[in-house]
Amino acid sequence: MSKVTISRKEHFNAAHRLFNPDWTDEKNETVFGKCNNPNWHGHNYELIVSLTGEPDPETGYVYDMKKLSDLINECVIDKLDHKNLNLDVPEFKNLNPTAENIAIVIYNLLKAKIGSESDLKIKLYETERNFVEYPA
Secondary structure, eight states, X not given: OOOEEEEEEEEEEEEEOOOOTTSOHHHHHHHHGGGGXXXXXXXXXXXXXXXXXXXXXXXXXXXXXXXXXXXXXXXXXXXXXXXXXXXXXXXXXXXXXXXXXXXXXXXXXXXXXXXXXXXXXXXXXXXXXXXXEEOO
């Protein structure tokens, strides 16, 4: 059978600060600029979760979209929405919450629940023009 990709789009808002504690304030400012604001800054993230696999012969689904929506909300949105990623999300206690790292964390949270039957891909928009994909 042929493989098909399904995608679900979700949205969350979160604040963060890009900062490397091993660097001086000056180096953090040089590398991260406004994103290093010690009083935080936020984004309206757009998340696209895609699964690629063969449709089930009985249901025709690669993955039940309602189940995928519930899973994204449970594992990602409830955890990240309206949170300070640096302070409120344990995964970022020692991990700089760049868009790249946020996408990897989301992937790991979902992959643990989805399993290996479908290939998972995360696309995370930090702004309308800046986005990351994981895996690449």
